[in-house]
Amino acid sequence: xxxxxxxxxxxxxxxxxxxxxxxxxxxxxxxxxxxxxxxxxxxxxxxxxxxxxxxxxxxxxxxxxxxxxxxxxxxxxxxxxxxxxxxxxxxxxxxxxxxxxxxxxxxxxxxxxxxxxxxxxxxxxxxxxxxxxxxxxxxxxxxxxxxxxxxxxxxxxxxxxxxxxxxxxxxxxxxxxxxxxxxxxxxxxxxxxxxxxxxxxxxxxxxxxxxxxxxxxxxxxxxxxxxxxxxxxxxxxxxxxxxxxxxxxxxxxxxxxxxxxxxxxxxxxxxxxxxxxxxxxxxxxxxxxxxxxxxxxxxxxxxxxxxxxxxxxxxxxxxxxxxxxxxxxxxxxxxxxxxxxxxxxxxxxxxxxxxxxxxxxxxxxxxxxxxxxxxxxxxxxxxxxxxxxxxxxxxxxxxxxxxxxxxxxxxxxxxxxxxxxxxxxxxxxxxxxxxxxxxxxxxxxxxxxxxxxxxxxxxxxxxxxxxxxxxxxxxxxxxxxxxxxxxxxxxxxxxxxxxxxxxxxxxxxxxxxxx
Amino acid sequence: xxxxxxxxxxxxxxxxxxxxxxxxxxxxxxxxxxxxxxxxxxxxxxxxxxxxxxxxxxxxxxxxxxxxxxxxxxxxxxxxxxxxxxxxxxxxxxxxxxxxxxxxxxxxxxxxxxxxxxxxxxxxxxxxxxxxxxxxxxxxxxxxxxxxxxxxxxxxxxxxxxxxxxxxxxxxxxxxxxxxxxxxxxx
Numbered sequence: 001x002x003x004x005x006x007x008x009x010x011x012x013x014x015x016x017x018x019x020x021x022x023x024x025x026x027x028x029x030x031x032x033x034x035x036x037x038x039x040x041x042x043x044x045x046x047x048x049x050x051x052x053x054x055x056x057x058x059x060x061x062x063x064x065x066x067x068x069x070x071x072x073x074x075x076x077x078x079x080x081x082x083x084x085x086x087x088x089x090x091x092x093x094x095x096x097x098x099x100x101x102x103x104x105x106x107x108x109x110x111x112x113x114x115x116x117x118x119x120x121x122x123x124x125x126x127x128x129x130x131x132x133x134x135x136x137x138x139x140x141x142x143x144x145x146x147x148x149x150x151x152x153x154x155x156x157x158x159x160x161x162x163x164x165x166x167x168x169x170x171x172x173x174x175x176x177x178x179x180x181x182x183x184x185x186x187x188x189x190x191x192x193x194x195x196x197x198x199x200x201x202x203x204x205x206x207x208x209x210x211x212x213x214x215x216x217x218x219x220x221x222x223x224x225x226x227x228x229x230x231x232x233x234x235x236x237x238x239x240x241x242x243x244x245x246x247x248x249x250x251x252x253x254x255x256x257x258x259x260x261x262x263x264x265x266x267x268x269x270x271x272x273x274x275x276x277x278x279x280x281x282x283x284x285x286x287x288x289x290x291x292x293x294x295x296x297x298x299x300x301x302x303x304x305x306x307x308x309x310x311x312x313x314x315x316x317x318x319x320x321x322x323x324x325x326x327x328x329x330x331x332x333x334x335x336x337x338x339x340x341x342x343x344x345x346x347x348x349x350x351x352x353x354x355x356x357x358x359x360x361x362x363x364x365x366x367x368x369x370x371x372x373x374x375x376x377x378x379x380x381x382x383x384x385x386x387x388x389x390x391x392x393x394x395x396x397x398x399x400x401x402x403x404x405x406x407x408x409x410x411x412x413x414x415x416x417x418x419x420x421x422x423x424x425x426x427x428x429x430x431x432x433x434x435x436x437x438x439x440x441x442x443x444x445x446x447x448x449x450x451x452x453x454x455x456x457x458x459x460x461x462x463x464x465x466x467x468x469x470x471x472x473x474x475x476x477x478x479x480x481x482x483x484x485x486x487x488x489x490x491x492x493x494x495x496x497x498x499x500x501x502x503x504x505x506x507x508x509x510x511x512x513x514x515x
Numbered sequence: 516x517x518x519x520x521x522x523x524x525x526x527x528x529x530x531x532x533x534x535x536x537x538x539x540x541x542x543x544x545x546x547x548x549x550x551x552x553x554x555x556x557x558x559x560x561x562x563x564x565x566x567x568x569x570x571x572x573x574x575x576x577x578x579x580x581x582x583x584x585x586x587x588x589x590x591x592x593x594x595x596x597x598x599x600x601x602x603x604x605x606x607x608x609x610x611x612x613x614x615x616x617x618x619x620x621x622x623x624x625x626x627x628x629x630x631x632x633x634x635x636x637x638x639x640x641x642x643x644x645x646x647x648x649x650x651x652x653x654x655x656x657x658x659x660x661x662x663x664x665x666x667x668x669x670x671x672x673x674x675x676x677x678x679x680x681x682x683x684x685x686x687x688x689x690x691x692x693x694x695x696x697x698x699x700x701x702x
Binding site for chain 2: 043093095096097099101369396426429430432433435436437440441443444447448449450451452454455457458
């Protein structure tokens with residue numbers, strides 16, 4: 001049911017941005033031909049990198065597991081199509097560092113043949129634990145962009161009861177339309193996924209928040225959900241960044257997630273609509289996460305549209321499927337214009353969290369940034385109630401403790417402050433710089449703790465060895481002294497000397513005889 | 516008058532006893548300042564500070580014998596942290612102890628040349644070299660602190676300094692370049 005009367009709340013700040021969503025929503029979602037090769041980075045999401053369990057030359061089927069999860073915050077990786085593993089090594093990936101990363105490369109055989117699938121007609125025959133197990137094994141991570149393994153967010157925990165499941169269909173960033181198109185075309189699957197998630201969380205209700213600039217998506221989802229009284233579709237006002245998890249929760253429920261904690265702490269869990277679709281595919285159809293919908297947009301793309309592509313498809317193939325770029329040298333951005341980052345190689349592959357590939361005129365105004373004039377426009381725009389200009393000063397002065405005092409880690413890097421800054425200061429980059437710097441310092445701290453432990457252990461060991469050696473020496477000495485009667489020893493020495501003497505003499509005799 | 520003196524004296528004795536008891540009961544074994552200083556040092560155990568390891572340097576600092584600017588691997592960051600802890604002004608690194616390295620390094624052993632003499636194993640302060648007599652040795656890169664203490668003892672010069680492996684996991688966003696206008700205006 002659609003609730004028009006439900007009370008809505010507002011978060012502070014935010015921006016009304018030009019949407020640029022029209023051009024990529026005119027055509028339905030299209031699939032593209034199998035690419036010549038699929039490149040699958042082992043790091044697909046937040047948390048621990050998966051570990052390859054195939055080797056070069058292996059034949060794999062579609063949906064077959066090719067890398068195993070390591071640790072808790074980790075999920076496995078599956079072959080997106082049938083084919084041969086042609087390499088496991090370092091390839092360019094979509095990352096702001098332009099570094100290469102470990103990937104499994106598959107050459108498709110063209111058959112696209114599925115491995116055996118476990119289909120289920122009624123999810124209620126499974127326990128919530130079994131559902132989480134399936135979602136984990138299917139390699140599903142949050143498909144909105146952050147990429148947190150979804151099975152963890154389907155666990156209500158032991159005490160913390162989750163009351164409300166929120167499906168995020170806000171999709172507030174300009175250009176991006178993949179969730180919009182998915183909701184229009186596969187609303188039924190999303191609702192089926194939502195029902196499975198509700199069951200797994202044992203939650204009471206589900207709110208689906210969609211920005212009111214997507215009337216087609218709202219009506220499609222509303223139709224699909226009309227049979228269920230516990231699912232409410234809510235049209236939320238279009239305002240960037242409503243799609244942020246904490247912002248959407250505030251708009252829909254009026255509740256604020258406390259600083260540095262998760263929505264679970266206030267009884268709410270938030271998933272992306274595309275994740276619900278993936279859960280449906282995994283639990284009911286037995287299909288792991290091997291494809292996703294990607295928006296290819298921007299004024300340099302000849303035919304912007306949404307494509308359903310296999311994970312691992314190089315960006316080039318997507319661009320070609322959109323008839324190429326008007327200017328070949330346009331840098332590609334993964335994600336939207338506000339939060340995305342530049343990808344340095346067009347050979348980089350699509351990963352599970354890649355929602356958009358953007359090729360547009362570079363409008364970055366950061367080239368000639370000017371001094372901060374303390375106008376506080378950034379503070380007005382900040383949707384998290386931070387003081388961006390303070391954070392900027394502290395990040396710039398490398399005073400990271402102070403930056404953390406000012407809640408640097410609550411910053412969602414939405415870019416609102418950056419956008420409104422009249423001095424064109426690249427504020428978000430300062431925050432990203434400070435965050436990564438702090439993480440690396442923490443890593444170094446852990447490393448030095450290990451080094452201290454190893455050094456102390458070594459000191460202990462050396463001392464113990466020294467002590468033991470001294471003890472052995474002492475024991476030997478004592479043993480010698482105890483066996484005490486020196487005559488016996490003298491006798492033994494004398495006997496040995498005699499033996500040697502006798503031997504020498506006999507040798508001498510032999511020599512003499514020979515000569 | 517007398518009651519006042521007596522009661523105050525009684526209170527003084529009582530508090531004295533409480534404090535005395537607390538001092539015995541809650542006595543801290545090791546010097547906490549040393550632990551705090553030691554926690555800030557990078558634990559390379561390289562000895563560049565002229566002390567045989569990080570903890571001896573921390574002890575010397577706690578006694579006031581050593582200055583806070585003697586740790587090249589820690590660099591500016593460590594000096595600032597130490598100054599903050601000890602309530603003194605930060606100062607530049609003492610150049611006698613060495614220079615700040617641009618990037619973190621580790622060592623590797625050229626395994627073709629190594630003769631298995633075990634001298635480097637004995638020199639390594641964190642047991643990061645693996646091997647046995649007349650067997651090839653190798654460095655456990657994860658554990659190497661980059662102290663370079665293994666290099667001088669090697670009789671065949673088969674140990675090289677290489678930069679620590681960079682990965683996406685320890686990559687840092689660069690600090691935005693500051694324009695001249697921004698630099699010119701302070702405050």
